[in-house]
Amino acid sequence: MPLKLTLLLCAVLIGVAVVALTRTSALAQADKPGTAAAPAAVHPADVTSRDAIVAALYDSISGPPGDRDWERFRSLFIPEAQLIATFKKKDGTLGYKAMTVQGYVDGAGKYFKEHGFYEREVSRKLETFGSVTHIFSTYESRETKDGKPFERGINSIQLYNDGARWWVVDVYWTGETAENPIPDQYLSKSGQ
Numbered sequence: 001m002p003l004k005l006t007l008l009l010c011a012v013l014i015g016v017a018v019v020a021l022t023r024t025s026a027l028a029q030a031d032k033p034g035t036a037a038a039p040a041a042v043h044p045a046d047v048t049s050r051d052a053i054v055a056a057l058y059d060s061i062s063g064p065p066g067d068r069d070w071e072r073f074r075s076l077f078i079p080e081a082q083l084i085a086t087f088k089k090k091d092g093t094l095g096y097k098a099m100t101v102q103g104y105v106d107g108a109g110k111y112f113k114e115h116g117f118y119e120r121e122v123s124r125k126l127e128t129f130g131s132v133t134h135i136f137s138t139y140e141s142r143e144t145k146d147g148k149p150f151e152r153g154i155n156s157i158q159l160y161n162d163g164a165r166w167w168v169v170d171v172y173w174t175g176e177t178a179e180n181p182i183p184d185q186y187l188s189k190s191g192q
Helices: 003-030 050-061 070-074 101-114
Strands: 077-088 094-100 118-129 132-142 151-161 166-175
Touching: 050 070, 050 118, 050 132, 050 151, 050 166, 070 101, 077 101, 094 101
Parallel strands: 077 166
Antiparallel strands: 077 094, 118 132, 132 151, 151 166
């Protein structure tokens, strides 16, 4: 085999090996649980129970026009958390927007600077197995603390307890529409 062809073949094989090793290393890193640095709770009482962390979640985004306590908000979530909104698009199809915690802070923070926003839980359905908790949290959104709700919907909240505190893993939500009203079972206070 000519030297030039041998060198080319060696270069290709080395390239394939490097790609395979890099991919294997990346996959191994992705399988490592909880490797990102987690923020400390700004208010330690916020993370002592499921009730406390859900209350802190709603409280940290609610208020009159202006800034929110985003450090408190961030401290509720695991570093890899997602916030995902689902909605009907203008063409009638369903869509979603997935955000990191910082992505949510950046987008909602701009709106909250100019608009009052108060969101509160009106009903809850809860399921827990081991360290995993799922909450269907029915909410109402208002522009003022005691104003008339302009939106209702359901937050699907996944929580994780690491033995020391509670964490929000993700919040996945959709607003109520005429075509998709909230069923009565998600409006009653039982099931908490």
